[in-house]
Amino acid sequence: xxxxxRDQLVVSKKTYKKSNELxxxxxxxxxxxxxxxxxxxxxxxxxxxxNVVATIYGTELRKMFKSSSGSLYxxxxxxxxxxxKGATIFDWNLLMKDxxxxxxxxxxxVTDASFKNGTLTLRYNNSLTDKIVNLQKDYxxxxxxxxxxxxxxxxxxxxxxxxxxxxxxxxxxxxxxxxVFEYKLTELKLELGIINSGGSKExxxxxxxxxxxxxxxxxxxxxxxxxxxxxxxxFNRNVLSxxxxxxxxxxSLQVDYEPxxxxxxxxxxxxxxxxxxxxxxxxxxxxxxNKDEILDDLIDLMHDDFKLREIRELAELAEYDYDKIKKxxxxxxxxxxPVDVPIAFMKDCIKNEYYNNKTTKFRPxxxxxxxxxxxxxxxxxxxxxxxxxxx
Numbered sequence: 001x002x003x004x005x006r007d008q009l010v011v012s013k014k015t016y017k018k019s020n021e022l023x024x025x026x027x028x029x030x031x032x033x034x035x036x037x038x039x040x041x042x043x044x045x046x047x048x049x050x051n052v053v054a055t056i057y058g059t060e061l062r063k064m065f066k067s068s069s070g071s072l073y074x075x076x077x078x079x080x081x082x083x084x085k086g087a088t089i090f091d092w093n094l095l096m097k098d099x100x101x102x103x104x105x106x107x108x109x110v111t112d113a114s115f116k117n118g119t120l121t122l123r124y125n126n127s128l129t130d131k132i133v134n135l136q137k138d139y140x141x142x143x144x145x146x147x148x149x150x151x152x153x154x155x156x157x158x159x160x161x162x163x164x165x166x167x168x169x170x171x172x173x174x175x176x177x178x179x180v181f182e183y184k185l186t187e188l189k190l191e192l193g194i195i196n197s198g199g200s201k202e203x204x205x206x207x208x209x210x211x212x213x214x215x216x217x218x219x220x221x222x223x224x225x226x227x228x229x230x231x232x233x234x235f236n237r238n239v240l241s242x243x244x245x246x247x248x249x250x251x252s253l254q255v256d257y258e259p260x261x262x263x264x265x266x267x268x269x270x271x272x273x274x275x276x277x278x279x280x281x282x283x284x285x286x287x288x289x290n291k292d293e294i295l296d297d298l299i300d301l302m303h304d305d306f307k308l309r310e311i312r313e314l315a316e317l318a319e320y321d322y323d324k325i326k327k328x329x330x331x332x333x334x335x336x337x338p339v340d341v342p343i344a345f346m347k348d349c350i351k352n353e354y355y356n357n358k359t360t361k362f363r364p365x366x367x368x369x370x371x372x373x374x375x376x377x378x379x380x381x382x383x384x385x386x387x388x389x390x391x
Contacts, residue, residue: 014144016041019131028193029092031153058118080113140164149250155243186214331355
């Protein structure tokens, strides 16, 4: 436990630079890809072909993701495998406007990746080299701890975008305190990767204009099947509201927002951003670390009987009270008859504290046995992804 706290202390002091051009580029990528970029910036070099190469050792990955599970290496190997179905690190792409000719160019961020002998090596597109290393201006300093703490890719993107905008505005105006930033709704979805060009020449042509018609882009995106979060109420509930909550709980930013309306139609988002004082940031980080430590202890205790998402459910139900969960788990293991539905048993035990009265009989609710069947040896790619990103 002491070593874990020291590891977290080390991470909390680390920062990295990221070009504002990269931060504000349109494109789609996973939260894990961006987290690996942040970790990799701690140990990079430029090779003979002018590619930036990041080397990340397995021990460093374990510390950063607070993982002692052997499945971490298995997951990293899958991440580097182009044949794996689902998101890999090669799917991180950016759309950037060339400053000289105004044309939109697509860039695959990671061109090569390998995980051998416990070491992850990432090679970045050499067209992005000057936007990754030797940054002298137009960059933002980001907190490695803040980046690693965020679960949602939308939270992570908003953290970068709003931190960049805030720092730039503060540098220009020499002002402190709350600042306001506005985005067109479609513009925001483009930057979050919810909408992309989708190979549409018409969308790219519109984006290349000095003043793009975002209503037109929205129509074109719908024609290409990009209708995710089209309705504002769904976008607000599933993206903005969750990102705000996560940013305010886990990072140095304090964020609020409101819709910009034209009649009944929401046309944009207005963000209000300020930075927490150092004491508040430290307190926020401490709470997050304590929850992560408790969750890790619970995984060690119960991983033979419960899936990761079930352990997380139990932790949240018990408000991360380790003793209450352990007593419930011990009570279940010493129960006089077989427990057919362990997750239901544990939840009821936590709520009613049956372990304090050994004469109480637990009566589980009926459940579909198919839904409670667990194939122990199956490789669950999604579970591993969530384990890495939920820290």
